[in-house]
Every structure is written in structure tokens, then in C-alpha cells.
Amino acid sequence: MPRFDYLEPQTLEEAHSMLQEHGSRARIVAGCTDFLVRWRTGFWTPEFVVNLLHIPGLNMIRFDPADGLRVGALVTIQDLEDHPAVREHYPALATGATSFAGIQVRNLATLGGNVCNASPAGDTLPALLALDTQCRINGPAGERWLPLDELFAGPGRTNLKPAEILTEFHLPAPPPNSGSLYIKHSPRGAMDISSVGVASWVSLESPGGPCLGARIALGAVAPTVIRVPSAEAMLQGQALTPEVINAAADEAQRVATPIDDVRATGNYRRSIVAVLTRRTLQHAAAIAGGADTSFAAQRRLAIQTAF
Numbered sequence: 001m002p003r004f005d006y007l008e009p010q011t012l013e014e015a016h017s018m019l020q021e022h023g024s025r026a027r028i029v030a031g032c033t034d035f036l037v038r039w040r041t042g043f044w045t046p047e048f049v050v051n052l053l054h055i056p057g058l059n060m061i062r063f064d065p066a067d068g069l070r071v072g073a074l075v076t077i078q079d080l081e082d083h084p085a086v087r088e089h090y091p092a093l094a095t096g097a098t099s100f101a102g103i104q105v106r107n108l109a110t111l112g113g114n115v116c117n118a119s120p121a122g123d124t125l126p127a128l129l130a131l132d133t134q135c136r137i138n139g140p141a142g143e144r145w146l147p148l149d150e151l152f153a154g155p156g157r158t159n160l161k162p163a164e165i166l167t168e169f170h171l172p173a174p175p176p177n178s179g180s181l182y183i184k185h186s187p188r189g190a191m192d193i194s195s196v197g198v199a200s201w202v203s204l205e206s207p208g209g210p211c212l213g214a215r216i217a218l219g220a221v222a223p224t225v226i227r228v229p230s231a232e233a234m235l236q237g238q239a240l241t242p243e244v245i246n247a248a249a250d251e252a253q254r255v256a257t258p259i260d261d262v263r264a265t266g267n268y269r270r271s272i273v274a275v276l277t278r279r280t281l282q283h284a285a286a287i288a289g290g291a292d293t294s295f296a297a298q299r300r301l302a303i304q305t306a307f
């Protein structure tokens with residue numbers, strides 16, 4: 001097994017200088033759930049591993065009705081799932097977390113790690129995209145904010161610069177009469193990577209009224225998670241009738257470009273995109289209209305298996 005030096009910076013500044021000093025020979029880690037798999041198989045062979053877990057301030061979750069939700073990069077998927085404000089105001093993110101792996105992995109895996117791993121099948125990514133997330137990035141040259149959709153450069157690749165660290169996510173405050181949901185489809189439920197994941201967010205003028213805005217994000221059907229602006233535009237200003245929702249779902253299916261792999265064929269994935277887009281839009285609209293938003297009810301919807 002390749003060996004490495006293990007480093008535990010206590011501040012962001014210390015982490016930056018370690019990353020600058022060791023350059024491409026160093027790799028950031030947080031919960032290590034992706035790292036350990038790739039290190040054991042020899043896919044990643046860093047000489048220095050820089051663990052962020054001791055840097056204070058990166059594992060907070062704060063909700064303010066005016067500002068929205070701030071989530072530190074080191075927040076675990078389990079803490080995200082358990083947080084009352086996430087469950088109440090950001091159902092797509094809560095259902096993204098609840099459909100994620102088993103409880104052991106959820107207790108280690110961080111939100112920052114899931115995003116920086118940049119897998120198109122990452123379960124929190126469609127929700128974060130549908131919820132219009134901004135990423136705070138700290139590097140040796142200072143701080144910058146980047147919309148999440150500009151972070152991804154391809155499968156497993158981000159636009160982070162050398163020695164930059166993703167530190168925080170900001171999700172805008174939900175407007176009145178808005179709702180969202182994520183649904184994962186996988187052969188073995190939460191215990192497997194998603195073969196398709198869809199998150200939808202809608203905002204209504206009033207309960208049952210026309211749609212003021214919508215965002216639809218697809219996972220595992222393109223090289224990165226993607227939004228579907230053409231389908232979103234079909235909902236804008238419309239009453240969300242079954243016909244309107246079906247037309248948007250068909251458009252999402254048209255836009256998806258999935259590949260065949262061990263989990264599903266591309267054709268199967270494409271047909272699932274339409275099903276999950278339709279269901280997430282229906283449930284997001286129902287939540288926006290004041291339907292039962294209990295987490296137990298959302299959780300029942302969040303994972304769809306093939307069998």
C-alpha cells in the first residue's frame with residue numbers, strides 16, 4: 001500500500017501553506033470515505049494527506065429566515081439530514097441526505113467532500129443545484145464565491161485552483177409558497193450509488209396558483225450534474241397541471257445524455273429521468289401548496305429502487 005505523511009492543519013492558513021508547499025503531491029481529505037476507496041485501489045497516491053477536520057468553524061449549520069441556510073463544508077451528511085431547518089425549509093437537501101449510503105458512511109461523509117468529489121451521481125449535488133447554492137472558496141490569495149454550477153469541470157473534476165479549499169455553502173432563503181424534493185433511483189436503494197437522481201424546486205404565486213419559478217437538476221445522466229433551463233421555462237407562469245408537468249418531464253428526458261454502465265443502460269436511465277422529474281415536480285408543487293411536509297412523508301418518497 002503506498003505510504004503518505006498525514007497532516008492536520010489547525011487553521012485555514014496552515015492548510016493553505018501545507019497545500020502550497022507540497023503542491024500536486026498533497027491531497028485534501030475530510031471524512032475520507034471517497035479517499036480511502038481510491039487510495040486502497042491505487043487510484044490516488046498522494047505523498048501528503050491534509051485532513052481539514054481540525055479546522056474550527058467549518059462544521060456549522062445556520063438558518064436565518066432572511067439570509068437563508070449556511071452550511072460548513074465539514075458538516076456530515078447525517079447532521080444535514082437531522083437538522084430541523086434543513087428538513088423544514090430545504091426538503092430536497094434533506095431527502096438528498098436521507099437517500100445517501102448507510103448510516104456509518106453518512107456519519108463520516110461531509111457535504112464538502114461530496115461536492116468536491118464531483119461525481120455526477122453524488123446525491124446532494126442535484127439538491128444543492130436546484131436550491132441555487134453558492135460556494136465559498138478560500139485560497140492563499142483570499143476568498144471568492146462561486147455558483148455551484150460553475151464549480152464542476154467534468155466527472156471527478158472541479159474548478160478549484162491549487163491550494164483552494166471549499167469552506168461553506170449558502171442557500172438562499174426559501175420564498176413563501178415554495179417547495180422542493182430529491183428522488184434517487186438506484187438498484188439497491190440508499191446502499192448503492194444513484195443510477196439517476198433528480199431534484200426539483202418550485203415557487204408558486206399562491207397555493208395552487210401559477211408557477212413563479214422552477215429549477216430542475218439531474219444527476220448521473222451527464223458528465224456533471226446539470227440544470228434543465230428549457231424544461232424550467234415550460235413551467236414559468238403556468239398552473240402546474242399534470243399536462244404542464246409531463247411536458248417538462250419529457251423535456252428533461254430529451255436533454256439527458258446518460259451512458260450505459262453496470263447500474264443501468266442509458267435508455268433505461270433516460271426513461272427514469274422523465275419519471276423522477278414528474279414525481280419531484282408534483283411533490284415540490286404539493287409542498288409549495290402547503291401539503292404535508294413531514295420528513296417521514298418525504299423520506300418515503302426519496303428512494304426508488306428498480307425492484
Ligand SMILES: Cc1cc2nc3c(=O)[nH]c(=O)nc-3n(C[C@H](O)[C@H](O)[C@H](O)COP(=O)(O)OP(=O)(O)OC[C@H]3O[C@@H](n4cnc5c(N)ncnc54)[C@H](O)[C@@H]3O)c2cc1C
Nearest residue numbers: 030031032033034035101109110112113114116122123166
Ligand atoms: C460505502 C460507500 C457508500 C457511498 N454511498 C454514497 C451515496 O449513496 N451517495 C453519494 O453521493 N456518495 C456516496 N459515497 C461517496 C462518498 O461517501 C461521498 O462522496 C462523501 O460525501 C465524500 O465526503 P468525504 O468527506 O468522505 O470526502 P473525502 O473522501 O475526504 O474527499 C473526497 C474528495 O473531495 C476533496 N475534498 C474534500 N473536502 C474538501 C474541501 N472542503 N475542499 C476541497 N476539496 C475537498 C478531496 O480532496 C477528495 O478529492 C459512498 C462511499 C462509500 C465508501
